[in-house]
Amino acid sequence: MLLFGVFGAIGVYEQGIEAMEQWHLFFEPTIVGTAAGMVEAAVASFVLVYAFAWLYNSFTR
Template sequence: MTQQLKSLAFSLAAAIVAAIVMLLLGILGNFGIYTGAFEMMQQWHMFFSLTPTGIIAGMIEAAIISFIFAYLFGVLYNKFA
């Protein structure tokens, strides 16, 4: 018997992790640390920047994208497992 993945819990955890990572990248980018990673995230995310508003917007954007993809992964995993 296979175990089912709780899609909602999995996607919420992924969204929280994504938001925390974006917060850390924004803070470290302001200090000039991990500028390469910050620049990549700035290219990939429409609203992410070094301003406090940009960091919060990037956190929200990353959380929403991560939630959607993790939820879809969980649903597909449960369907085919």
């Protein structure tokens, strides 16, 4: 996410930046948008990994 923010600020890899803007609600190639996108990705990753761990633990009992 950080690399996409930097690349978006300097105008490199525009197709990837457009895809990130479509997939992530808060991502923009600015400092605030990059930080918000990183927080959003961290929260989404935590929820998905927590759900996977819960499911794994429920099947291994």
